[in-house]
Amino acid sequence: MNKPSLPAPDMAAEVPPDNPLTTKEGWRHFIGHEPVPPRLLTAGGRAALSPQERMREDERRREYHADLPMVNTPVIRKVTATSRLLIQLNRNQISARRGVILSGGSGTGKTTALTQLGRAHELAVRKRHPRDANRLPVVYVTVPPAATPKMLAMEFARFFGLTFPSRADITDVVDAVCATAAHVRVDLVLVDEIHNLTLTTRSGAEASDQLKYFAERLPATFAYAGMEVESKGLFAGTRGRQIAGRFVVIPATPFTHATTEDQESWRALVGTLESTLRLNHHTPGTLAGLSEYLFHRTGGMIGSLSQLIRGGAVLAVEDGTERITEELLDIVPVDYAAEQSNKRTAPAKPARKRRRAACCTSAGCPIRSRPPGTRFPPPTSAAWPPSTASTSTTSGHRSPSARSPAACAASSSPNASQHSPDAPSTPSPARCPSSAAPSPIGRCSGTSHRPAATAATPGTPAAK
Template structure:
């Protein structure tokens, strides 16, 4: 996904969809592949991000003097930040193709997706931006030369949206982190595009500290991609999420309504994180296909080992009680 060809393939590959009622039954292999990919449920975070990105792209379309306003998607691990980011990027790519047509869009790259490498210096990060569009980087090139090439090529390719993931890895308190933050600031001022950042619990990291952090905080709106609560006023967002996922299952003997009834148990298993929930339901569906039961039950769910974060929440480690010793 961190190259233009890879992102273009992702954006243009048809999404997984449940077959229409009355259609020919799919083979076991087809259904295994379907549940491996599975559907992406439209969440409030995706809706909020899409709405805000569209608004900021319009807002900054003719802004040429200073950097355009940006967005930061934050939240705990497994809350669906990257999924939301990529879905909005896909929508932007497809909208651009519809507006301009394949011929007019040739040579253009409306969306860029870059990962911040661990402890990356400015030159390493600039090279990641170059790698996305296949810009040649010779061994002897300086950071300034790479940055100039990136700005020129991104402008020529008419990049409209730059998505920078794992931004929590930037630490402006360190020398390399400060240089990387300065590079991003430079890019936002030289490339006429909208920047969206995503990272784990960004507001608790050093990213917003100091002068550089204040500049970023003064330009970026925040979207909090939190875990799903069991209840929000009169609504039950977690149960609604489960219902949507259950409705996308392609299992012949599964009883509709089974999973929503298990909402309290599923919330306990996953702490309300959409990433853990999606993995649990996908693995349960694949298990049901392989063992031939074709349905998901609480027994099926209980037998599945989830990611370590979810397992720690569900089965918190308790220190064994120390035995008393007789010192008499």
């Protein structure tokens, strides 16, 4: 008997919906999302959890630290204050409305400031009109690479969820977008990646004209964000001069560490991020004490700082240490720009000094006569004088500098000159102690180089 086959799983239900920030569904999710700090359990409460419950608790804290609450930076405050004023000024304007352009390098928080502006404005509008569920006061779009007028218009249509056939005329798309925007009462339009508009090309110039046409048709304030738009030709030519005459440019630059005020501002930012951590054994103020290290490691860029602290917090939960240290932050990867900035600005760490055995500086020292890295052989006998093996160097030949100026009588006697220079020499019982092997601890004592605890053998001349 054949068993009934199970129904195939609904793959469409398992795939998450495609709701990026550039759609009204994704934007509404962004507006309503607020990271909730998880509660920290005591040691007893954590010990009472089962392994599965402890795993779920750690997973919640990892997810929280991967998406820490946003901090209010100076750029965000300036963009929000300027844009709110422009929205008030543009409310009764028929044309030539004023706008704002956020310009800066990568990792300086341009997109963050732009989206936080839209979030703050929409929350304020919802507070004033709590019963108007159809109101959509903010539109967020990005300029696609090599944008054409129709591509730009379709970005606006995609945000509203409008669909058109592939052969649709651009005029129909623009009219539908403007009608929908008026119906939901849009009064703030956010356009990101504005540097993708190149006014030196025909398609880029036409796309810029299309964006200007939207600004004339929609009763809204436009806010742009892009990478170093001043050097991208956005203000060049007739079109550029018109944009420059209507928009306020707010630079987004990395933090600096030159003055005391700059250092305190950076330390306050680090302290604000540290206050959002939820780690069991982290000492408050640790990251604030590492503010200079964090500045050099991130180049003063808010995006790199956020990545570094969030990554350190996630690793601290995973390895069970529950604290962020400089050693842990060293293994958190950051972007290439931050790494290069760290190489240019970070102070060199002091080299650790090696402990060296005390030794004399005379040329006859057997320690100095040995090649670097040579280990001293153990003494063959505690008796004095040492054997032949202990008076030779690592190459098997006795060092000529091992003889003291107070040479023994055997080396200065006439019989000593009768030996052939090529014949192997035999140590004399009366040899001075300067050719003796060093003590096991490798310590020399004056010019005699004899161990302090070794007594002379009867018949051996006393050391001078």
